[in-house]
Amino acid sequence: MVVPSHLRALHTEDKEAITDLGPITVAPPGERRSGYFTFTRDPALAKYSWPFFSITGRREGPTFLITAGIHAAEYTGIDAAMRLGRxxxxGQLRGRVLIIPLLNRPGFYERSIYVNPEDNDNMNRVFPGRPDGTWSERFAHWLLNEVIAQCEYAVDLHAGDMIEDLVPFVTYRETGNTDVDGRARRMADAYGAEWLVKAMPTGERSGLLFAAAAARGVAAMIAESGRIGQVEADAVARHVDGVQNILRTVGVLDGEPARVAPARVLNRFEWLRSPVEGFFRCAVRVGDRVKKGQALGEMVDLLGERLEAIESSVDGIVLFLVTSPAIKKDGLLLGVGVPA
Ligand SMILES: [Zn+2]
Structure with a gap:
């Protein structure tokens, strides 16, 4: 049997070479591979295929995962991931970069906000998932075990959803493992966002991809850039530049990292929800500093009659807000980060 030279190199010169990450065949050293993969072991998942890029350096190094589109209408992350893949x-890499630009494949052409149309659940609330659970739980299980947990680093790119405005920020979760936490903090600081949120949002379900990754020893973070379903060039560029600076900082990409100001830490992340169904008249903008007790807006009924005043429960910065005024009872309104 004649073995192509690049495969021979994989098998003889470098016994540690990684040739597969779960269902994805990685590029041989010095090459880029792109295409589509699926999870053949689960028939419900196998009806979709997911885009990927695999880029492998000739020099040994860590495996770095870039994901986007777990929220299918957060387009700046998806666009940045595709651009990074190309x-x-x-020739400038150490180790390997794997990029999956669109995790919520069922939701993309449906223009789904927040959820996966297969089960109407938020895919970023179901990790670590279950092999016998809902569609999203099964996807989370296979993605986490076969792909994410095989990596040393993971960045999940987000944006303001179709109905969300936000200021750029990064998030990671402290695990108590000083090595993992230290590497995640270096990544978060290298992205170049002004704000860093370390705390869980109040009242939210757990089960986020990056938190499940961190629990498995992967240095993982979220970056948020972009707003209200728009593909604004500067917001895409922030993701592309931020991820490249992280890659340089952790030694995966050649070149000196740019010296960016470390992010300012927000110790709490207060998510305000509406006590009533109605029309939200918002009185603040993202980036505003607000005081405890300050009016942030009001909920009115469909005749314009005031139902509830919405006040801030904390002193902090408005990091995101829901731009659609149509709010269900207990629906999310905005998020306020509380500085250290
Ligand atoms: Zn998101």
């Missing part, structure tokens, strides 16, 4: 040069 841009990163294997």
């Amino acid at each position: 841009m990163l040069d294997p």
Whole structure:
């Protein structure tokens, strides 16, 4: 049997070479591979295929995962991931970069906000998932075990959803493992966002991808850039530049990292929800500093009659807000980060 030279190199010169990450065949050293993969072991998942890029350096190094589109209408993350997949040069890499630009594949052409139309659940609330659970739980299980947990680093790119405005920020979760936490903090600081949120949002379900990754020893974070379903060039560029600076900082991409100001830490993340169904008249903008007790807006009924005043429960910064005024009872209104 004649073995192509690049495969021979994989098998003889470098016994540690990684050839597969779960269902994804990684590019040989010095090459880029792109295409689509699926989870063949689960028939419900196998009806979709997911886009990927695999870019492998000739020099040994860590495995770095970039994901986007777990929320299918957060387009700046998806666009940045596609651009990074075409841009990163294997000749400048140490280790390997794997990019999955669109995790919520069922939701993309449906223009789904927040959820996966297969089960109407938020895919970023179901990790670590279950092999016998709902569609989203099964996807989370296979993605986490077969792909994410095989990586040393993971960045999940987000944006303001179709009905959300936000200021750029990064998030990671402290695990108590000083090595993992230290590497995640270096990544978060290298992205170049002004704000860093370390705390869980109040009243929210757990089960986020990056938190499940961190619990498995992967240095993982979220970056948020972009707003209200728009593909604004500066918001995409912030993701592309931020991820490249992280790759340089952790030694995966050649070149000196740009010296960016470390993010300012927000110790709490207060998510305000409406006590009533109605029309939200918002009185603040993202980036505003607000005081405890300050009016943030009001909920009115469909005749314009005031139902509830919405006041801030804390002193802090408005990091995101819901731009659609149509709010169900207990529906999310906005998020306020509380500085250290
Ligand atoms: Zn998101």
